[in-house]
Amino acid sequence: MKLNENEKKLLEEVKKFSENKVKKRAEEIDIRAEFPSDLVNDMINMGLFAMYIPKEYGGLGYSLSSLMETVRIISRYCASTSLILDVTVSLFAEPIIQFGSPELKSKYLANIAKGHIGALAITEPSTGSDAVAIKTTAKKKGSNYIIDGMKTFITNGKEARYYLVSAMTNPSMRHKGMSLFVVERNFPGVRIGAEFHKLGIRGSSTTEVIFENVEVPEENLLYKEGEGFRIEMETLNVGRIGIASQAIGISEGALKDIIEYVKTNPKIREYNQFKIADMINKVMSSVRNYEAAVEYSESGKNSPTLSSVSKLSAGDNAVDVTTTALSILGVKSFDAQYPTERRFREAKITQIYEGTNEIQRLVIARELIRNKESFLET
Ligand SMILES: Cc1cc2nc3c(=O)[nH]c(=O)nc-3n(C[C@H](O)[C@H](O)[C@H](O)COP(=O)(O)OP(=O)(O)OC[C@H]3O[C@@H](n4cnc5c(N)ncnc54)[C@H](O)[C@@H]3O)c2cc1C
Numbered sequence: 001m002k003l004n005e006n007e008k009k010l011l012e013e014v015k016k017f018s019e020n021k022v023k024k025r026a027e028e029i030d031i032r033a034e035f036p037s038d039l040v041n042d043m044i045n046m047g048l049f050a051m052y053i054p055k056e057y058g059g060l061g062y063s064l065s066s067l068m069e070t071v072r073i074i075s076r077y078c079a080s081t082s083l084i085l086d087v088t089v090s091l092f093a094e095p096i097i098q099f100g101s102p103e104l105k106s107k108y109l110a111n112i113a114k115g116h117i118g119a120l121a122i123t124e125p126s127t128g129s130d131a132v133a134i135k136t137t138a139k140k141k142g143s144n145y146i147i148d149g150m151k152t153f154i155t156n157g158k159e160a161r162y163y164l165v166s167a168m169t170n171p172s173m174r175h176k177g178m179s180l181f182v183v184e185r186n187f188p189g190v191r192i193g194a195e196f197h198k199l200g201i202r203g204s205s206t207t208e209v210i211f212e213n214v215e216v217p218e219e220n221l222l223y224k225e226g227e228g229f230r231i232e233m234e235t236l237n238v239g240r241i242g243i244a245s246q247a248i249g250i251s252e253g254a255l256k257d258i259i260e261y262v263k264t265n266p267k268i269r270e271y272n273q274f275k276i277a278d279m280i281n282k283v284m285s286s287v288r289n290y291e292a293a294v295e296y297s298e299s300g301k302n303s304p305t306l307s308s309v310s311k312l313s314a315g316d317n318a319v320d321v322t323t324t325a326l327s328i329l330g331v332k333s334f335d336a337q338y339p340t341e342r343r344f345r346e347a348k349i350t351q352i353y354e355g356t357n358e359i360q361r362l363v364i365a366r367e368l369i370r371n372k373e374s375f376l377e378t
Pocket of ligand 1: 087119120121122123127128129130152153154155156198201206349352353354355356357358359362
């Protein structure tokens with residue numbers, strides 16, 4: 001990872017914050033399913049919401065590497081806390097950085113840099129993997145669009161001030177009829193529905209968000225009508241690297257804990273040394289794939305394959321690594337005093353959101369068979 005001196009300094013602060021504060025709070029955040037407002041305020045004060053936002057919009061203009069490494073470090077202790085930041089920046093701010101008009105950038109990026117929370121709202125009750133099958137519509141009326149529909153399983157649903165919402169502007173055109181809109185929480189007609197009680201990442205809110213006759217000014221259309229699906233896919237190319245960094249952080253946390261545990265128990269250490277070797281092998285292969293995806297993306301190129309491979313390997317390996325850690329703990333694996341059972345529950349989501357790992361396999365195979373991948377030639 002290529003990091004400049006300022007980025008390295010900030011990552012040292014992130015390590016201290018994670019080891020001193022996040023670690024202590026992680027268990028109660030999980031048990032109480034509590035949104036960690038204190039840690040979010042700390043992240044805002046440290047500049048973590050501002051780090052990736054360009055300087056001209058009030059940010060620090062730091063690299064993708066430094067954002068991804070931040071998510072990885074915090075995830076070693078609490079994947080809910082890292083997710084709140086990751087979704088706001090990678091899924092809400094990133095598409096505005098890439099495709100927003102100067103007005104959208106000035107208005108929303110500056111607020112994200114100050115610590116406002118954002119969300120990406122794609123999934124609906126009737127569709128997840130098939131992002132084109134959405135029923136939410138946006139109809140032009142004068143200088144506004146009227147948005148109607150319901151989104152579900154939206155991360156940051158409760159705390160977000162802004163949602164980037166997918167809606168059909170021309171349903172008969174399928175993916176070429178989809179558009180994205182920035183919708184503010186306080187626009188009349190926006191309502192938060194049910195909140196989900198989850199298996200893991202319980203400190204991050206996941207809710208329904210309902211849009212009833214919501215008037216959205218036409219300036220809040222991101223880029224152009226009909227470009228929503230393409231922007232969504234490009235956004236997920238970056239977002240999936242963020243999930244890889246989260247999954248790697250979870251795996252590294254599990255590995256570190258288990259090494260400390262076996263040091264205190266020579267018999268268990270002897271029985272399980274091969275399992276520990278397999279764990280580190282999996283973590284290191286995830287790290288290689290993730291670093292390759294970050295580097296390629298930072299070189300200004302776009303590789304759906306590399307980003308899908310990074311998510312696929314890191315997610316599957318996180319589930320394997322945390323499962324192995326549980327087996328080494330034996331009966332203690334069911335004891336919530338040991339963070340491993342929480343990490344196991346956190347790991348599972350990295351195989352599901354931002355496209356399930358089955359969908360990542362589809363993307364990888366399709367892209368390679370169509371021979372669209374220039375990274376194979378380098
Ligand atoms: C905690 C959490 C947070 C989330 N946050 C967000 C968010 O912030 N914003 C948002 O928009 N969404 C969010 N989601 C939704 C998430 O992205 C979807 O759950 C995910 O894309 C899968 O969709 P689905 O659950 O409807 O699965 P389905 O599409 O119903 O798939 C069910 C199963 O079939 C498989 N499958 C489906 N289609 C295919 C195919 N073509 N080929 C092979 N296998 C296939 C899937 O892999 C899966 O195993 C979140 C979900 C969770 C659980």
